[in-house]
Amino acid sequence: MKELKSFLRDFCLILFCILASCVAFVAFLRITNLLALLGIILAIVAAIYLFNRVEGIKTPIARAFERFRKFSYGSIIAIIILLPFILRSSPYWIFILTLAVLWIIVVLGINIQFGSAGIINLGAAAFYGVGAYTAGMFATKLGLPPLLNLLLGAVMAMVVGSILFIPVLKTRSYYLALVTIAFVMAFHTLLNNAEWLGGAQGIVGIPLMSIGNYSFLQEINILGFKLPSQSNFYYLALALGGLLTFGAVRLWNSWIGLTWNSFNEDTGDELSAQCMGVAVNKWSMLAFTIGNFYIGLAGAFYAHMTTYIAPPDITFYLSLLFLSAVILGGVDSILGVSTAAVLLVIMPEKLRALQQYWVIIFGIILVLMLILRREGLIPAKVRTYGLRISRATANPPEK
Amino acid sequence: MTRNSSELFNCERLTKDFGGLRAVDRVDFEVSEGQIVGLIGPNGAGKTTLFNLITGVYQPNEGRFGLREEDLTGLMPHQIKKKGISRTFQQSRLVLGLSVYDNLFVGMLETFHSGFFDTLIRRSRFKKELTTAIERANQLLKQFNEELVEKGFAPASEISQIDRRRLEICRALATEPALLLLDEPSAGMTPEESIELMSDIRRVQENYYPRLSIILVEHDMMVIEGITDKVIALNYGKKIAEGTFEEVTRNEELREAYLGK
Numbered sequence: 190m191k192e193l194k195s196f197l198r199d200f201c202l203i204l205f206c207i208l209a210s211c212v213a214f215v216a217f218l219r220i221t222n223l224l225a226l227l228g229i230i231l232a233i234v235a236a237i238y239l240f241n242r243v244e245g246i247k248t249p250i251a252r253a254f255e256r257f258r259k260f261s262y263g264s265i266i267a268i269i270i271l272l273p274f275i276l277r278s279s280p281y282w283i284f285i286l287t288l289a290v291l292w293i294i295v296v297l298g299i300n301i302q303f304g305s306a307g308i309i310n311l312g313a314a315a316f317y318g319v320g321a322y323t324a325g326m327f328a329t330k331l332g333l334p335p336l337l338n339l340l341l342g343a344v345m346a347m348v349v350g351s352i353l354f355i356p357v358l359k360t361r362s363y364y365l366a367l368v369t370i371a372f373v374m375a376f377h378t379l380l381n382n383a384e385w386l387g388g389a390q391g392i393v394g395i396p397l398m399s400i401g402n403y404s405f406l407q408e409i410n411i412l413g414f415k416l417p418s419q420s421n422f423y424y425l426a427l428a429l430g431g432l433l434t435f436g437a438v439r440l441w442n443s444w445i446g447l448t449w450n451s452f453n454e455d456t457g458d459e460l461s462a463q464c465m466g467v468a469v470n471k472w473s474m475l476a477f478t479i480g481n482f483y484i485g486l487a488g489a490f491y492a493h494m495t496t497y498i499a500p501p502d503i504t505f506y507l508s509l510l511f512l513s514a515v516i517l518g519g520v521d522s523i524l525g526v527s528t529a530a531v532l533l534v535i536m537p538e539k540l541r542a543l544q545q546y547w548v549i550i551f552g553i554i555l556v557l558m559l560i561l562r563r564e565g566l567i568p569a570k571v572r573t574y575g576l577r578i579s580r581a582t583a584n585p586p587e588k
Numbered sequence: 589m590t591r592n593s594s595e596l597f598n599c600e601r602l603t604k605d606f607g608g609l610r611a612v613d614r615v616d617f618e619v620s621e622g623q624i625v626g627l628i629g630p631n632g633a634g635k636t637t638l639f640n641l642i643t644g645v646y647q648p649n650e651g652r653f654g655l656r657e658e659d660l661t662g663l664m665p666h667q668i669k670k671k672g673i674s675r676t677f678q679q680s681r682l683v684l685g686l687s688v689y690d691n692l693f694v695g696m697l698e699t700f701h702s703g704f705f706d707t708l709i710r711r712s713r714f715k716k717e718l719t720t721a722i723e724r725a726n727q728l729l730k731q732f733n734e735e736l737v738e739k740g741f742a743p744a745s746e747i748s749q750i751d752r753r754r755l756e757i758c759r760a761l762a763t764e765p766a767l768l769l770l771d772e773p774s775a776g777m778t779p780e781e782s783i784e785l786m787s788d789i790r791r792v793q794e795n796y797y798p799r800l801s802i803i804l805v806e807h808d809m810m811v812i813e814g815i816t817d818k819v820i821a822l823n824y825g826k827k828i829a830e831g832t833f834e835e836v837t838r839n840e841e842l843r844e845a846y847l848g849k
């Protein structure tokens with residue numbers, strides 16, 4: 190009887206938390222009145238603050254979550270999948286959410302490079318651009334199918350990245366930061382001047398995403414709902430993003446993620462990693478390359494979504510934004526950086542009215558975060574390799 | 589001492605210059621299997637530099653060193669580790685943000701073979717390795733301190749100073765090297781802790797790794813009394829004495845180096 194009671198209580202608690210966050214999120218997207226908006230933001234911040242600070246709130250929720258782990262994850266995923274249904278009257282937001290998923294992919298890539306392996310990449314926008322331009326060129330010049338272009342864009346970003354990386358292999362840290370800055374600037378200039386890449390106009394008329402004969406222009410009719418055509422992009426991005434997130438989580442929760450951490454100068458120590466037998470050069474190269482694959486793929490997707498890519502899309506400023514998502518979210522924390530990526534896409538849209546101040550607001554938020562909460566929004570947890578372990582017990586896992 | 593005296597490590601004329609400064613000056617010595625060698629000398633004598641040479645962190649200007657019959661001069665640190673020389677550092681170089689286990693696993697990385705496929709797609713091989721790794725880690729931690737096993741998934745920042753040293757030694761021992769280099773393990777410890785740690789080292793070596801050879805840096809001679817089979821003394825990069833603890837501590841030149849004239 191007592192069992193049943195606590196079971197029900199935990200279940201209701203979880204259900205309430207998930208529904209409340211869902212409602213808060215949708216309300217946040219829907220509301221346009223600036224004051225109401227600020228109110229909601231404050232409420233969300235307060236809720237998170239209370240959750241973190243008050244044990245009486247945190248412990249029961251955490252316990253309930255632990256108990257209904259599968260259910261909780263399942264419902265969160267379900268809500269993410271159902272978002273286009275909820276938002277079907279505002280295709281604009283579905284588009285923005287798709288962009289947010291692309292940002293998640295980019296930021297996961299940077300997180301592998303910078304968060305896990307400690308390799309600063311200030312040229313992420315350029316690799317994003319390499320992906321986008323590769324897809325654009327192959328699509329317009331050779332007429333290759335969009336899905337193939339996604340792969341080609343990702344691979345091209347990977348190849349360009351490794352070529353760039355070889356000369357600085359020996360002196361990574363600051364030199365690589367400089368090289369990547371130089372690269373994004375040089376790339377920007379090159380794009381502006383190279384006629385064969387469309388010059389300042391960029392590439393226009395890139396065919397819209399399609400899979401075989403299925404055009405992404407059509408609406409989705411399902412279960413009596415009519416979802417706007419933007420939902421096509423959302424679902425494809427979600428599928429790719431889900432796959433890549435899954436990959437990132439598995440890499441993190443493995444010897445590979447540990448190897449990267451071991452020589453990351455921020456969390457680890459290069460000299461001792463070497464003396465422990467880690468071939469640091471090889472593994473940094475790998476992290477950098479995998480990261481660029483993620484970034485390039487997102488870029489290629491972007492080109493096939495907007496049908497248009499031009500030099501102003503690829504700036505050092507964008508690189509900084511990408512990298513700051515990692516710092517804001519929590520270095521090496523997959524959940525953290527993804528959350529930060531979504532916020533960084535949605536916030537400027539919501540605060541349109543304050544647009545000219547957004548950069549300043551963002552700067553202040555970043556500085557405040559660095560002072561008050563260095564470890565980021567959702568700091569990385571201790572690696573348990575997928576074992577379910579309540580912290581500080583260490584017996585070999587039961588099968 | 590009843591140890592078999594088959595030679596394990598040797599170096600000849602090892603020399604390292606930093607600009608005009610000769611930090612290690614034509615040093616030769618040998619270490620036999622199972623021996624614990626104390627390396628002593630005042631500050632700046634070149635003890636750490638000697639370790640950095642033997643582990644490939646620096647390349648010697650002159651001389652060579654090798655393990656058993658094999659010449660290791662010129663190899664990179666990660667290659668030397670694979671040949672069986674493992675070390676700890678004077679300043680702790682644990683990764684404090686990672687768990688106790690993760691720090692140990694870093695020492696075992698070379699024994700893991702799951703690749704991308706095992707990581708991303710089929711995790712069965714990885715899981716098997718993980719189980720063995722945890723068992724091995726617990727076994728290592730137990731050899732030093734039973735209580736550490738309870739803290740496997742706690743961040744290394746949460747354990748005491750002396751346990752961190754032990755953890756660092758465990759990490760270096762994880763792959764059962766042939767030669768273990770300990771650079772002032774007692775640095776930053778109280779005298780009682782130093783003694784405790786030294787007896788730990790001796791006990792663990794005798795009980796679990798009788799064939800392991802250890803070179804142990806210490807600049808307080810008294811701490812290593814009774815645990816070393818042989819002592820080597822350095823001063824200004826030169827080897828000035830070699831022998832048993834008693835022989836070396838009687839050496840005039842060494843007394844001068846330590847106490848001044």
Ligand SMILES: Nc1ncnc2c1ncn2[C@@H]1O[C@H](COP(=O)(O)OP(=O)(O)OP(=O)(O)O)[C@@H](O)[C@H]1O
Nearest residue numbers: 606611629630631632633634635636637638678807
């Ligand atoms: N990378 C370096 N560049 C220049 N000089 C160095 C370097 N490393 C060590 N030295 C110098 O070499 C000499 C030997 O230093 P080393 O660190 O080997 O001494 P040590 O015996 O380990 O001393 P301690 O007991 O203080 O640890 C010192 O004079 C030191 O200043």
Ligand SMILES: [Mg+2]
Nearest residue numbers: 635636637678
């Ligand atoms: Mg030293």
